[in-house]
Amino acid sequence: MSVRADTAAKKPLRADAERNRKRIVEAARELFALRGIDITLDDVADHAKVGVGTVYRRFSCKEELIDGVFEQRLEEMIVFAEEALTATDPWEGLVIFLDRLCEGMSADRGLGEVVLGTDEGCEGIAQVRERLEPFVDKIVLRAKASGQLRADVEVNDIFPLIGMVSTGAEFTSAVDAGNWRRYFTVVLDGLRSEPGAATALPGRALTGAELDSAKAAMHRRRR
Missing domain, CATH: 1.10.357 (Tetracycline Repressor; domain 2)
Structure with missing residues (x-):
């Protein structure tokens, strides 16, 4: 595969990763507003309808997510x-x-x-x-x-x-x-x-x- 073709193949993945990040931050914002910061990343994953692993790939801990929000x-x-x-x-x-x-x-x-x-x-x-x-x-x-x-x-x-x-x-x-x-x-x-x-x-x-x-x-x- 050419370098150009390989780069083009990666772009949708990066765009998808950014969409997931926005979904996670928005889900966390909603949960924090409603329930406070005493929630878990599992709660956020469930609310964002993404896998827990997806959340942990974007935010290694809840404090990073609190910062982001x-x-x-x-x-x-x-x-x-x-x-x-x-x-x-x-x-x-x-x-x-x-x-x-x-x-x-x-x-x-x-x-x-x-x-x-x-x-x-x-x-x-x-x-x-x-x-x-x-x-x-x-x-x-x-x-x-x-x-x-x-x-x-x-x-x-x-x-x-x-x-x-x-x-x-x-x-x-x-x-x-x-x-x-x-x-x-x-x-x-x-x-x-x-x-x-x-x-x-x-x-x-x-x-x-x-x-x-x-x-x-x-x-x-x-x-």
Whole structure:
């Protein structure tokens, strides 16, 4: 066989390999969003409808796949942070960034776990996070310097608060996927330096039956 013929014969294989890789990443993105990052490569293979060996040929471990799915999402957060720092009002800049972050986490359980988790084994995510952290510092300190953010709030308080909103979003997701904004608003009012500046709460409190449904859904997800 000629070199040209041999090269032509290999092209469909490379194209097929790339299609499989995209299917794997898309399947992982869907599973991470729904179930979080505590899934296996076998789960991904099953969801992508490819063999387990195909997944392992593209990604030697789950951490590589997490990098492949979430590195770009964290890059988007840097863009959000840059936009927040251009806001004329430092408080609005803080709200813009936190809103974008919580919105993404409320729709994607895996993203929340990546944002609030460690970077162990995920080199790409670790590098992006290292670039993101100075932006977060600037956003928080800028709002604090303006006198609108409580003087006793520190930068490291922000992520536990985001975790609270993320947990609320997960809890209410089976009943009302957008009701996380109600609890986000409570958190924002707690961050304000001005006493009595409470904001009207969006959404609504869940009914007793809806609370039962939310608890049951949370129990099923964590079994």
